[in-house]
Amino acid sequence: xxxxxxxxxxxxxxxxxxxxxxxxxxxxxxxxxxxxxxxxxxxxxxxxxxxxxxxxxxxxxxxxxxxxxxxxxxxxxxxxxxxxxxxxxxxxxxxxxxxxxxxxxxxxxxxxxxxxxxxxxxxxxxxxxxxxxxxxxxxxxxxxxxxxxxxxxxxxxxxxxxxxxxxxxxxxxxxxxxxxxxxxxxxxxxxxxxxxxxxxxxxxxxxxxxxxxxxxxxxxxxxxxxxxxxxxxxxxxxxxxxxxxxxxxxxxxxxxxxxxxxxxxx
Amino acid sequence: xxxxxxxxxxxxxxxxxxxxxxxxxxxxxxxxxxxxxxxxxxxxxxxxxxxxxxxxxxxxxxxxxxxxxxxxxxxxxxxxxxxxxxxxxxxxxxxxxxxxxxxxxxxxxxxxxxxxxxxxxxxxxxxxxxxxxxxxxxxxxxxxxxxxxxxxxxxxxxxxxxxxxxxxxxxxxxxxxxxxxxxxxxxxxxxxxxxxxxxxxxxxxxxxxxxxxxxxxxxxxxxxxxxxxxxxxxxxxxxxxxxxxxxxxxxxxxxxxxxxxxxxxxxxxxxxxxxxxxxxxxxxxxxxxxxxxxxxxxxxxxxxxxxxxxxxxxxxxxxxxxxxxxxxxxxxxxxxxxxxxxxxxxxxxxxxxxxxxxxxxxxxxxxxxxxx
Numbered sequence: 001x002x003x004x005x006x007x008x009x010x011x012x013x014x015x016x017x018x019x020x021x022x023x024x025x026x027x028x029x030x031x032x033x034x035x036x037x038x039x040x041x042x043x044x045x046x047x048x049x050x051x052x053x054x055x056x057x058x059x060x061x062x063x064x065x066x067x068x069x070x071x072x073x074x075x076x077x078x079x080x081x082x083x084x085x086x087x088x089x090x091x092x093x094x095x096x097x098x099x100x101x102x103x104x105x106x107x108x109x110x111x112x113x114x115x116x117x118x119x120x121x122x123x124x125x126x127x128x129x130x131x132x133x134x135x136x137x138x139x140x141x142x143x144x145x146x147x148x149x150x151x152x153x154x155x156x157x158x159x160x161x162x163x164x165x166x167x168x169x170x171x172x173x174x175x176x177x178x179x180x181x182x183x184x185x186x187x188x189x190x191x192x193x194x195x196x197x198x199x200x201x202x203x204x205x206x207x208x209x210x211x212x213x214x215x216x217x218x219x220x221x222x223x224x225x226x227x228x229x230x231x232x233x234x235x236x237x238x239x240x241x242x243x244x245x246x247x248x249x250x251x252x253x254x255x256x257x258x259x260x261x262x263x264x265x266x
Numbered sequence: 267x268x269x270x271x272x273x274x275x276x277x278x279x280x281x282x283x284x285x286x287x288x289x290x291x292x293x294x295x296x297x298x299x300x301x302x303x304x305x306x307x308x309x310x311x312x313x314x315x316x317x318x319x320x321x322x323x324x325x326x327x328x329x330x331x332x333x334x335x336x337x338x339x340x341x342x343x344x345x346x347x348x349x350x351x352x353x354x355x356x357x358x359x360x361x362x363x364x365x366x367x368x369x370x371x372x373x374x375x376x377x378x379x380x381x382x383x384x385x386x387x388x389x390x391x392x393x394x395x396x397x398x399x400x401x402x403x404x405x406x407x408x409x410x411x412x413x414x415x416x417x418x419x420x421x422x423x424x425x426x427x428x429x430x431x432x433x434x435x436x437x438x439x440x441x442x443x444x445x446x447x448x449x450x451x452x453x454x455x456x457x458x459x460x461x462x463x464x465x466x467x468x469x470x471x472x473x474x475x476x477x478x479x480x481x482x483x484x485x486x487x488x489x490x491x492x493x494x495x496x497x498x499x500x501x502x503x504x505x506x507x508x509x510x511x512x513x514x515x516x517x518x519x520x521x522x523x524x525x526x527x528x529x530x531x532x533x534x535x536x537x538x539x540x541x542x543x544x545x546x547x548x549x550x551x552x553x554x555x556x557x558x559x560x561x562x563x564x565x566x567x568x569x570x571x572x573x574x575x576x577x578x579x580x581x582x583x584x585x586x587x588x589x590x591x592x593x594x595x596x597x598x599x600x601x602x603x604x605x606x607x608x609x610x611x612x613x614x615x616x617x618x619x620x621x622x623x624x625x626x627x628x629x630x631x632x633x634x635x636x637x638x
Binding site: 104105120121122123125126128129130132133134136137141148149165168195196198199200201 | 292295296297298299300301302324325326328329330332333336353356357360361602603604605
């Protein structure tokens, strides 16, 4: 499902990445990445630390640029020099950063309100209603006037999530959503992500290496390999774990030690 | 009654009010607010929210229904929903109700209480600052004998950053200050035919006051702010806690090398700055008054006594200690967020400038009383 025929016509809905190559200077991080994220799907980018998962996410949302490859949202490129069109597309994308990146000098309510103030014509009382609702959706009802530093780690993640869905985006990007959270909080966040996907119909693209979370939320996934520098597995991780031919993917998904050829000969 | 591009309609009959939602809420530029609609509907006993005319179940509809629910619940009006799109129902169900005890009553502290709290805070700051000075005095011998928990590499880097890297800006500022002093002096002294005393004016002013003060201002802005921002960032990244956990004193590891580097470099920069200020004055004397450089230097030797340099040197050492301790104190006591880092840098510069001027004023009083 995630695999994409390079000659196929561009789908009208969904996110398409085609032939993407990411590099820092001469060091290639990943190359030949092609995949498709269907609407209202939860798509997980997996891989070991340092394989370029977060870099891929930053490329898709255009915080970093590549010279090779195409990224299209519903057939439209985000890398667009028309500022108005770019702003339009940006308002359809919500991002939860790994460190939540809540603006520390603003209250939680102001954090959620700011995207609406910048991207919509809504007046303050309407924005207040929207902010209260978004916070209630993530279980932070009535916490508008708290500062981010007054919240616990799990609450900060949820506040970040409320800010990410402030503009009712079509695409929600989550960078390591459960990193640094305890199993219970992490499991609650997973449940929240799935409920939000169902209720809002948003496509979720998450970067993760937390296996329980991956198996719970993912409809579809891609595995970025550190050695061949490209994606070596596509599909639903619950199926991949049973029938992938790739030893490194199996080792990752089953938490098995990998058979190192070097160690065998020694 | 209808409004906002026909996004809703209010039908009132027999104490019951039906709020009919309609149109495409996702594309609307303006939305109705729950508080506004509550005002418009008067005082019904029951309210029905009807979604049968909606074009789509946009999340904004759910936000409105959620807000109206709370608005009316608080007023004791019963609310029922009818024919809302499925995903709107799901979203409203997903939104948790606000906890009842959330609205804390914040009592405004009384004037005397807040005054007392402020005073206590000032006392605490003074205690901390005194403790810092005490630590500096107590641990300096350890630094000199190499027993302090300080990395030699850090110290060398700090000396380079405070000393060599500051030379360009110290050069420009002191050269120009010397030239400005030269201009003012040349014009005024020439009217009395006392142009030959320009060397006295530029020499004494630079050696005794200007070079030390200007160099200290530069270092407060350049180095003090850097130190404070660096330490405040380390604090917010828990780097300082990490140092404490491996048994390293943050003061010895971070503040002591900075204190040593600044205290060593400030007098050297002062001497360099004085020389340049004098060169600036000399060039102006040559251009404006036609005094040959040799004559200027000869006059300088007679006019500027050695004690002028000693006074300047002692002050520059004091300024160095002030800048290092202030920046380290503010950096190590900053809060743990991005805004605090900027505030720490600004506060350091402001406190240092006030401190430099105060020390200079006290020094002027003392030297005057001693007649030197």
